[in-house]
Amino acid sequence: MKYIHRFIALIACLVLAACGGGGGSGGSNGSGGGGTTTPAPTVSLVIVDASNQTVTSITSGGAYQARATVKDANGVAVANRVVTFSVSGSSVATLAQPTALTDASGVAQVPIGPASFTSSGAATLTASVEVPVPGGTTTVTGTGTLDFAVTAAGLTLSPISIGSTNLPSGGNTTLSVTAQVNGNALSGTPVNVAFFASCGRINGQDGSAGGVSVTTNGSGIASANYTAVNADGTLCSGLVNVSASSAGASTRTATLTVAAPVANAVTFVSASPAQIFVAGSGAAEQSVVAFKVFAASGTPLPGVSVVFSIQTNPGGVGLNASGSTANVTATTDQAGQATVSVFSGTIPGPVKVRAALAASPTVFAESQNLTIASGPPSQRFMSLSLTKINIEAQDRDGTSTQLTVRIADRQGNAVADGTVVNFTAEGGQVANSCATTTVNKISSCSVDFISQNPRPDNGRVSVLAYLAGTKDYVDNNGNNIFDAGDTLAQIGDAYRDDNENNAFDAGEFLIPRGGSLACAGVGGSYPSRENTCSEGLATTVRQAAVILFSSSSAAISSVSASAGGITFKLGSVDSSGRASLLPMPVGTTVTATPLADGCTVSDTSGSPVANVDPQIGNPAKDLTTTVNIGLKGCASGQRVNLKITAPSGLVTSIPVDLQ
Secondary structure (H helix, E strand, O other), rough: HHHHHHHHHHHHHHHHHOOOOOOOOOOOOOOOOOOOOOOOOOEEEEOOOOOOOEOOOOOOOEEEEEEEEOOOOOEOOOOOOOOOOEEOOOOEEOOOEEEOOOOOOOOEEEEEEEEOOOOOOOOOEEEEEEEEEEOOOOEEEEEEEEEEEEEOOOEEOOOOOEEEEEEOOOEEEEEEEEEEOOOOEEOOOOOEEEEOOOOOEEEEEEEEOOOOEEOOOOOOOEEEEEEEEOOOOOEEOOOEEEEEEOOOOOOOOEEEEOOOOOOOEEEEEEEOEEEEEEOOOOOOEEEEHHHHHHHEOOEEEEOOEEEEEEEOOOOOOOEEEOOOOOEEEEOOOOOEEEEEEEEEEOOOEEEEEEEEEEEOOOOOOEEOOOOEEEEOOHHHEEEEEEEEOOEEOOOOOOOEEEEHHHHHHHOOEEOOOOEEEEEEEEEEEEEEEEOOEEOOEEEEEEEEOOOOOOOOOOOOOEEEEEEEEEEEEEEOOOOOOOOOOOEEOOOOOOOOOOOOOOOOOOOOOEOOOOOEOOOOOOOOOEEEOOEEEOOEEEEEEEEEEEEEOOOOOEEEEEEEEOOOOOEEEEEOOOOOOOOOOOOOOOOOEEEEEEEEOEEEEEEOOOOOOOOOOOOOOOOOOOOOOEEEEEOOOOOOOOOOEEEEOOOOOOOOEEEOOOO
């Protein structure tokens, strides 16, 4: 009976257990009902090396795999499930990929390695996977972790391999080293190698300025190209030290020999300026002539002796000193350049200077286009002209005329192209400057002037053209130099004589030069301020002109009319509508129409109106023009209509009765 009671109790316990009563047996992800739990899968982690041996530490140069083995709660391998890998401390170690799929054995693996060649420390590898619950529609997560160490590799560099250890001047060769770990080429991890050179360039860069970095290839080899020419173009020679270094490895050094450069070419570089002037002209008398020496490689060569000599001398030309014709020896600088100063003599003409190698005189070059000109612009040889003088400008904007300067030196020869002439005007608008050009060996330049405000009350606009040049002088001793005994044509500061009173007044445009010698002041075409002369030859070369702002409306005066013809003075009106002293604009035409039968015009003179001389310095001068109209078959008492047409087309009609 006792045994029966025990059996019944056992059955009751089993029933309770089957119904979920009496407490739980583990965690569940919610896949079952009634509060049951599902055991999680297991994830086992190891790191294996290239020999499939489990390791607890990795280092650069090895081929390592992070391996996870996944089994369900029953210990059965789980295939075809995605395992996610991660590493804490990415600065220590990295994974080649974050996920992998389990195989039939439940194994998933990804490559793992140090973050860099010098990385060291410890990190934690984690792998997680979701596995389906048997017979259910949900999954349960399994996670595994593994702590591992990372150690820095023992890096070494192989001896530097040099393509050729004996180079010609300016030559090049290859350099290479192999990065190694434990005597084996480091093929799995790129390494930066810095190449240095005591002289020359590596991969086109300065080999001495901090080194040139090169990354090893898949075979662990770092290669570079060495050139025996410095970044500044200078050539290397003699012993050159090269080295290769990398973090954690000992530096490797080697030596190569570069042959000394040999000069074999000379070229002309420049003559600055290319045109100088005869001695004593007051203008530039010295030019610096430059040549460059090259090695066989085409590289400029410093430290080479060059001998300069004069090959063409028009008279009195000197090297490095006025009048000295002795050869001059110079040494090329770091850029391979040597220079010599050329001083003008007293005779104009072309100059030729030769630069020859001192060690090999048959190697030479000669200067090009170096010329000694007669002199700078001369006051006596300046000329200013206008295409139109009396322009239709009193009441019209934009009427134009052109100012042209022709300029020569004191011998009457063209000045250098590019000589700048400046302009200024009392009214209207004028271009500020022009640069001379030589056409058919004649030097000149032109600017435009247009009408606009301001307009002077008397309709006379003063303009001034000026440039740096020299005074005129009488060469009493005939040596073509201004020196003691010569007679100087004095001229003071240039100014623009706006009121045409032939004297400088405060407020008028002035070009001071600092002279204080006593001299007379003048106006006219070459205005000069009094008591501003100097003993020197230099001056402001100048010439003035007056442009007449004529009106479009005509006025006539002093009319003489008879049966034989009509003669009258033709002018324009001023801004107030009154007759002025100014002529009508250039190009104005006059026609006459008789009103009686049989009376005809036989001839007309004074039409069209021509340019009128403004007579600079005489602003009160009557500049009206005379027109003569011949008549035929006319009689006293008859009338003739005069029609005066300005260039703009404005017509003024005036009837004249014959006497």
